[in-house]
Amino acid sequence: MKSQTLDLTCKLIKKASITPDDAGCQSLLAARLRLSRFRIEQMRFGSVDNLWARYGDEGPVLVMLGHTDVVPPGPLDAWSSPPFEPNIRGDWLYGRGAADMKGGVAAMVTACERFIKKCPRPAGSLALLLTSDEEGPAIHGIREVIRVLQERNESIDWCLVGEPSSRDRLGDVMRIGRRGSLSGHITVQGIQGHIAYPHLARNPVHDLARLIGELSARTWDEGHPPFPPTSFQVSNIKGGTGAENLIPGQADAHFNFRYSPAHSRDSLVEAVESTCLDLGIESKIEWRLSGEPFISQPGALTRALREAASSILGIDPKGDTGGGTSDGRFIAPTGAEVVEFGPINASIHQIDERVGIEDLDRLSEVYESVIERLLWPR
Ligand SMILES: [Zn+2]
Structure with missing residues (x-):
């Protein structure tokens, strides 16, 4: 059977969603999440599309955070295959956004779908938060959504960001803060x-x-x-x-x-x-x-991620604060525990951006396992 996560990543890559144009990525994802009975809110601020999809009313709240926008491809003739046509060569899927971060978004969505199917009454809420303005000025993106959520007292306990954190192999690095x-x-x-x-x-x-x-x-x-x-x-x-x-x-x-x-x-x-x-x-x-710099105090989310990575990938992710900024900076000040964990980042923003095909499925399994460890009723 063809991998659901690979299939969804390909569909997203086909949409040329250069910041802040979402190019229909979020409506595609919203339609899928609706089928899993997530409540969908599309929040558009200025020219930026944001999506807040939530399953459940109770706390604690686990949020999977990501972005659907990508950086421009640069000179098209430098690419080995067109950047917005997903292309598989060897063990890799090529295309703009494959690693940053359509692969991560697809893995989060398929993990949510499988979890809700197995566990329609979780011990808390599962939510997905997406923006089309992470790679840009990030003024009308997550910052604004958080303002709205805070106004109506919707708080977040844990936030798992699917940004490409890994260095040499999937899961070797997780980001626990940012400069x-x-x-x-x-x-x-x-x-x-x-x-x-x-x-x-x-x-x-x-x-x-x-x-x-x-x-x-x-x-x-x-x-x-x-x-x-x-x-x-x-x-x-x-x-x-x-x-x-x-x-x-x-x-x-x-x-x-x-x-x-x-x-x-x-x-x-x-x-x-x-x-x-x-x-x-x-x-x-x-x-x-x-x-401003932030660091997340390790709690239940970090523990769940460590356990999931060690059982599925056989690796203990090293906590690190490198890399550029990410939207985690808007969530951490609310008091939520924020950890970033995603594909290998070696090719992000480059010509011939790519993600490991096997990594997509394994990443989705890790996400599912984290959700289970935090929200399974006991
Ligand atoms: Zn990114």
């Missing part, structure tokens, strides 16, 4: 002038270079186990008019901090701004916080 992410756009003000008369000008490119030199050489902290050390990186830099004999009036750069709980938004803002002052640099900085 904070803070972006800045700095504009350094200089005085424009003739390059032959530097004493009459002030060169903002040189000022910016001194600042970047200072910030990139700094040891921000030694890490804060299990968090790696805080890192400062410049993503874009701009200055100059194109003329070779002109000192420009302004220069600007975009930078980002991925930070451990040894820092906060405020401590980083203060550190950068006081460095500008110390260096005598006249600047203006616009800040954007994507999320």
Whole structure:
């Protein structure tokens, strides 16, 4: 029999759901979950589709969290097969979103279906929460849904995120927290002038270079186990008019901090701004916080996941806080226990993104086993 999870992953890959366009992924999933008698709520905010599907009224509440959007495929001719046509070669399924995270979403949905069939009266509620804006600004996605749920006192006890957490083999890594992410756009003000008369000008490119030199050489902290050390990186830099004999009036750069709980938004803002002052640099900085760092205290969900991974995959997942941000950052502050566990992430956002075909079924089994361990009536 053809794998249900593989089949559903293929159907999702065929829908070119580049952020924030959901391209019908969520209505496909909603239709299936309705058949399993989930209550469906489609919550659209701005141009973002979100889906809240819940089975049961009682607590505790276990939420499976995911996103249906994908990043753009990049140059099409670089792909070995078209990115939105699922293609099986060897042991792998290729397509944009295969690993991040249509495979994980499909595995969560098939796990929910099998569980509800076996256990129509669970000890608590099982819910699925999906957004089409995880890879984008994430303003109208999970953040908004959580606001609505909190307004009506719908709380979440456990949240399992199906993001691709695994490194070398399925289940070797689970994420138990994430670093904070803070972006800045700095504009350094200089005085424009003739390059032959530097004493009459002030060169903002040189000022910016001194600042970047200072910030990139700094040891921000030694890490804060299990968090790696805080890192400062410049993503874009701009200055100059194109003329070779002109000192420009302004220069600007975009930078980002991925930070451990040894820092906060405020401590980083203060550190950068006081460095500008110390260096005598006249600047203006616009800040954007994507999320403060979070860490989940291990509880019943982490235990259930460890047991499920060891019995089905024969592996004890290592808890880690690496990777980019994820929507877990919006759930953790509500007090829920949040753990991320999903496919191998080696090819995510790349050309020829892929997921292991066998891994899809095994992942779905692990999810089902986690649900059983938490919601089976006893
Ligand atoms: Zn993702």
